[in-house]
Amino acid sequence: MKIAVCTKAVPDTETRIAIAADKKNIDFAGVRFVTSPFDEFAVEEALKLKEKHGGETVVFSLGGAECTAVLQDSLARGIDSAVHINDPDFANLDTLSTAKVLAAAIKDGGYDIVLLGQQGVGGDNSQVPSMLAELLDWPQTTMVVKLEVEGNQFKAEREIEGAHEVVTGSLPAVFSAQKGLNEPRYPGIKGVMAAKRKTIEVKSAESLGLKGKVSTELCKAKLKEVLMPPERPQGRKLEGDIDTQVKELVNLLRTESHVL
Amino acid sequence: MSKGFLVFVESRGGQLRKASLEALSEAKRLAQSADVHAIIVGKDIKGLAAELAKFGPTSILIADNDLFANYSSEAYAKAVTEAVNKLGARFVLAANTSMAKDFIPRAAAKMDAACVTDVMSIKGGGDNLEVTKPMYSGKCYGVYELNSDVSFITLRPNVFALAENGGEAKSEDLSVNVEKVRAQVSEVHASEGNKVELSEATVVVAGGRGIKGPENWPVLQNLCDTLGAALGASRAVVDAGWIDHQHQVGQTGKTVSPQLYIACGISGAIQHLAGMSSSKVIVAINKDPEAPIFKHATYGIVGDVLEIVPKLAAEVKKAQG
Missing domain, CATH: 3.40.50.620 (HUPs)
Known part of the structure; x- marks a missing residue:
């Protein structure tokens, strides 16, 4: 079984966001990059599938220098090899262009399964897995909390509003990982040492045959401006004994905020 | 045109x-x-x-x-x-x-x-x-x-x-020519938990460490039932195994925008605030007056969640007549 995992390098979730001077992105100065949290579940699932069924795992990441540490992190956890897709043409791509790049890198690799996090921190789009499945012409299951594979068949459980759906289908397929799918392992010292001997292959727009076909300029969803959220009006702490405060709260929710 | x-x-x-x-x-x-x-x-x-x-x-x-x-x-x-x-x-x-x-x-x-x-x-x-x-x-x-x-x-x-x-x-x-379906839903299991879907609820009551233990969820659930609210939770209590992940609000959980969000015993880590700060009205109940959640709350009460929440449920009931 050959498994691809796609990971994104994102600012640590503790990061306080500031807007860049051109207002077209956030200010990345001093930001620590980590593997996007949902992608950790995808990496772990790839490792578990390999442990059970044998085969090969390859991690992909699209981006600049910030990807190196993220790819090394996946290698240290046990992924066999890594592909870094790095090209200035691919800076700040929209979801569809990102999916096109990943599809080009994955399509002829003989993969049975592609795993991604259900959403990447930052754009918060939840789009790339489904787009990638369409571009590869494979079936998909997103928001997966349980995955079983037998031969070329799969059974995946996904979280929906107030229920779990069981999806059955055939491989090859794309899956996006939701929290709850597994408990990601942490890389040990041995893993970190082993990762140093593993290769990170670098791909460009040219080598993927995408020169002039995918670029920042050609994106169809254009990020025009990044804004800070509207400031919340100053709130207040209520006063008096607990009974008085509770009465006052209910009164305010009814007569001032009109939400009760 | x-x-x-x-x-x-x-x-x-x-x-x-x-x-x-x-x-x-x-x-x-x-x-x-x-x-x-x-x-x-x-x-x-x-x-x-x-x-x-x-x-x-x-x-x-x-x-x-x-x-x-x-x-x-x-x-x-x-x-x-x-x-x-x-x-x-x-x-x-x-x-x-x-x-x-x-x-x-x-x-x-x-x-x-x-x-x-x-x-x-x-x-x-x-x-x-x-x-x-x-x-x-x-x-x-x-x-x-x-x-x-x-x-x-x-x-x-x-x-x-x-x-x-x-x-x-x-x-x-509309007749649709579907050539291939290689993956399809075969079963649907209703999950235990919210009758009102968290991401669509107009009122959310969420609990964090301040509820002291999973045995106290009924205290919050009672307020949910009174308000017709969905029950949410902080990442800390989900990771501690007090409640299923489907209740988690925040960066690795759900993002919600209800009319009213009542944060009970939630300190307000940046990842949690990210998931609920677009709520119209935020009520914070926390025993620590310095908890960051109070900076984002429309109304705050400093005190013990387990004492305040039952009183709040009773008062809401009274107001509903």
Whole structure:
């Protein structure tokens, strides 16, 4: 079984966001990059599938220098090899262009399964897995909390509003990982040492045959401006004994905020 | 002349989804003189057209077929793209539900189209829309322009107002040529937990470490029942195993925008604030007066959650009469 995992390098979730001077992105100065949290579940699932069924795992990441540490992190956890897709043409791509790049890198690799996090921190789009499945012409299951594979068949459980759906289908397929799918392992010292001997292959727009076909300029969803959220009006702490405060709260929710 | 809108209206268990009707209402507001068509997809769903017509679509396309009885990304994406091709729609709108999140990007890729999900505001009209969506779980917002012949937009539930516009929409059967379905829903299991879906609830009561232990969830659940609220939780208590992940609000959980969010014993880590700071009114109950949550709360009470919440439930009940 050959498994691809796609990971994104994102600012640590503790990061306080500031807007860049051109207002077209956030200010990345001093930001620590980590593997996007949902992608950790995808990496772990790839490792578990390999442990059970044998085969090969390859991690992909699209981006600049910030990807190196993220790819090394996946290698240290046990992924066999890594592909870094790095090209200035691919800076700040929209979801569809990102999916096109990943599809080009994955399509002829003989993969049975592609795993991604259900959403990447930052754009918060939840789009790339489904787009990638369409571009590869494979079936998909997103928001997966349980995955079983037998031969070329799969059974995946996904979280929906107030229920779990069981999806059955055939491989090859794309899956996006939701929290709850597994408990990601942490890389040990041995893993970190082993990762140093593993290769990170670098791909460009040219080598993927995408020169002039995918670029920042050609994106169809254009990020025009990044804004800070509207400031919340100053709130207040209520006063008096607990009974008085509770009465006052209910009164305010009814007569001032009109939400009760 | 604008090419108009197509709105995917989701139905489950013979009911139209409220969030989808919000999307339809917003399409009507944006369309100016252009057409707003609705599409419903499923099996034995023709009866839903009358209810749908109340929201004023120009026409209703019905893809009613055995193939759609059980959800499949491939078949639903095909139904929507065929409807777009038939109508020549400029914009496709849907509610940002787990179904639309799954297949709308697939449909967009099929049409080589722009797609923006979880949108919270839309400006413009006719052929040009500018959409704003939260990024970094709401720590900032991105404003997008859409540069393709057709663009797909999903709207966050609870954000856009419902409007019954009335009308006499005619229904039309849409026959869809689905060549292949290689993955399909085979079973659905209702999960224990919220009767009201967290991401669509108008009131959310959420608990954190301050509730002291999982044995105290009934205290919060009682307030939920009184308010018709959904129960949420902080990441700390989900990771501690006090409650299932489907209740988690924040950066690796759900993002919610209710009218009223009551944070009980939640200190307000940045990842949690990201998931709920677009709520209209925030109430914080916490014993630590320095907890960051108070900086974001409309109203705050300093004290023990387990003492205050039952009193609050009783007072709300009294007010309800």
